[in-house]
Amino acid sequence: MERIPILKMGDLLLVTIQVDMHDQLAMTLQEDLTERISRTGAHGVLIDISAVEVVDSFIGRMIANIAAMARILDAQTVLVGMQPAVAITLVELGLTLPGVRTALNVERGMALLQAEVRSSSPVVASEADGDAEG
């Protein structure tokens, strides 16, 4: 059965989209990804679309859905590697990607997510301090 692989790298999950998405594949990806976030406790999802030459409303909605699902499971989604022509088409078609941030490439996306995870972690650190004092 055709599946899009999900690679775990530390606290992040990486998905590279290389093939034409269709309904069943998109559903499988959503199921696999949510299951994987839940199992690994990942805080970030990187979706690389550097091989994608056409982002239509179907793919746009799929990405927005994935981001929404991930957010509920406490993971941020960053879309990386968008080709310039795709960005042009998205704007011309008036397509938006609600709730999805973008970064130029995987490295910058990882940096963005890691900075977010770090900035949201002090709560845990101060709780630990409290325990040490108590």
Added chain:
Amino acid sequence: MERIPILKMGDLLLVTIQVDMHDQLAMTLQEDLTERISRTGAHGVLIDISAVEVVDSFIGRMIANIAAMARILDAQTVLVGMQPAVAITLVELGLTLPGVRTALNVERGMALLQAEVRSSSPVVASEADGDAEG
């Protein structure tokens, strides 16, 4: 034109194989990857085949070729994510992957490559020491 994306992550390049390889695609991947190693000075290449269900002699040779080319350009290749059934088939068919190391998943492959790069860098470090003394 169909291409397999190559993702740069620090000192490493990551290639995820998701589609059926054919001659032209394999050639394009070899060209893209060698060009990318040369341009970025990457010291490691991770090839993820977790989505590949059949590794035949064609794919085996392609991977061995990529590893040989990368080695000449001073980059190590690690094959990651092999499905258990693929490992069984490789041994049963007597296929070997000369010059290619394997790791269970991307994380372990990255750790392996980073350990190698670190262990091969002391030469540079001692030269730097020499300069400081001189």
